Amino acid sequence: xxxxxxxxxxxxxxxxxxxxxxxxxxxxxxxxxxxxxxxxxxxxxxxxxxxxxxxxxxxxxxxxxxxxxxxxxxxxxxxxxxxxxxxxxxxxxxxxxxxxxxxxxxxxxxxxxxxxxxxxxxxxxxxxxxxxxxxxxxxxxxxxxxxxxxxxxxxxxxxxxxxxxxxxxxxxxxxxxxxxxxxxxxxxxxxxxxxxxxxxxxxxxxxxxxxxxxxxxxxxxxxxxxxxxxxxxxxxxxxxxxxxxxxxxxxxxxxxxxxxxxxxxxxxxxxxxx
Amino acid sequence: xxxxxxxxxxxxxxxxxxxxxxxxxxxxxxxxxxxxxxxxxxxxxxxxxxxxxxxxxxxxxxxxxxxxxxxxxxxxxxxxxxxxxxxxxxxxxxxxxxxxxxxxxxxxxxxxxxxxx
Numbered sequence: 286x287x288x289x290x291x292x293x294x295x296x297x298x299x300x301x302x303x304x305x306x307x308x309x310x311x312x313x314x315x316x317x318x319x320x321x322x323x324x325x326x327x328x329x330x331x332x333x334x335x336x337x338x339x340x341x342x343x344x345x346x347x348x349x350x351x352x353x354x355x356x357x358x359x360x361x362x363x364x365x366x367x368x369x370x371x372x373x374x375x376x377x378x379x380x381x382x383x384x385x386x387x388x389x390x391x392x393x394x395x396x397x398x399x400x401x402x403x404x405x406x407x408x409x410x411x412x413x414x415x416x417x418x419x420x421x422x423x424x425x426x427x428x429x430x431x432x433x434x435x436x437x438x439x440x441x442x443x444x445x446x447x448x449x450x451x452x453x454x455x456x457x458x459x460x461x462x463x464x465x466x467x468x469x470x471x472x473x474x475x476x477x478x479x480x481x482x483x484x485x486x487x488x489x490x491x492x493x494x495x496x497x498x499x500x501x502x503x504x505x506x507x508x509x510x511x512x513x514x515x516x517x518x519x520x521x522x523x524x525x526x527x528x529x530x531x532x533x534x535x536x537x538x539x540x541x542x543x544x545x546x547x548x549x550x551x552x553x554x555x556x557x558x559x
Numbered sequence: 560x561x562x563x564x565x566x567x568x569x570x571x572x573x574x575x576x577x578x579x580x581x582x583x584x585x586x587x588x589x590x591x592x593x594x595x596x597x598x599x600x601x602x603x604x605x606x607x608x609x610x611x612x613x614x615x616x617x618x619x620x621x622x623x624x625x626x627x628x629x630x631x632x633x634x635x636x637x638x639x640x641x642x643x644x645x646x647x648x649x650x651x652x653x654x655x656x657x658x659x660x661x662x663x664x665x666x667x668x669x670x671x672x673x674x675x676x
Contacts, residue, residue, distance in 0.1 A: 471624025501638035507631065
């Protein structure tokens, strides 16, 4: 199965519009790699939004993850596109059975049997439904309340006072992507501070998660080259992130040195604020 | 290119001292297309995390006006992840020891990216 997954992944990489994503997603689902399977199905649906089998695949993945509400929506969509889709009929029957609506479950299974009278799975499911064993497990509708509290930006504009590029290529953020100090301007003079800050919070979290999950320990820095500049990210403390951006004339090694110096200053400043 | 072709593209990277493994990964999905990894490294996890980080980093760099990344290097206490995106949208990924010659790995990654582009 692993070889099939690699083969199909290669085919999909070569032709992102290929329909092999349905088989690939199904294989990943069977291997219980649900995150990957869902990503494959979702990306496939972006390219083929009217493909019933793709909606059916996504529904099965969501059902396996006990995300029954979204699974219901996807199977419902499958039937809107292909009213005789037995996979969706069986899927919806399963969901009705789960919530104890045996009449609806049986109705969907009878419809599936009309379309595919030789499917033994339908007969088994009908026997179970007629036996009247309600599963009773209802999907959770609990919503996690969102805190209205938003971190107040610290009114200090001179974290990097005296450092080169303090107001155009140095940025200090908290863990939520709020700017603590510095500023960033793109090559055309545009103020890019807020936009970059918003994206960088995600980068920091993902860098930490990546290093940790790969057994690499804590992350200490992230350097990146772009066609119009180089960047270096470093966490001066666990709750802060420092970005240094320079044009390509500043080599990556020197950029790391500038970042280390700025990080030290930022750490001292953060300690003073605590 | 076949799966074997992708694997061949990784040989130069894994030949660098201190490299624990290399992979070709789809940038959009984080799927493993080819891999050459030392035992104990979870390829699917590396692929998914590298793709996710690449996407987020790319957005930040675009917003900052420096353009899409051509090479990135995540340094951690006990190792490093080095990545070059190929023109085809695939990512060439290396997992390495902390003291690896990053410049040499970068060259091999760029070479591999050219061959799979």
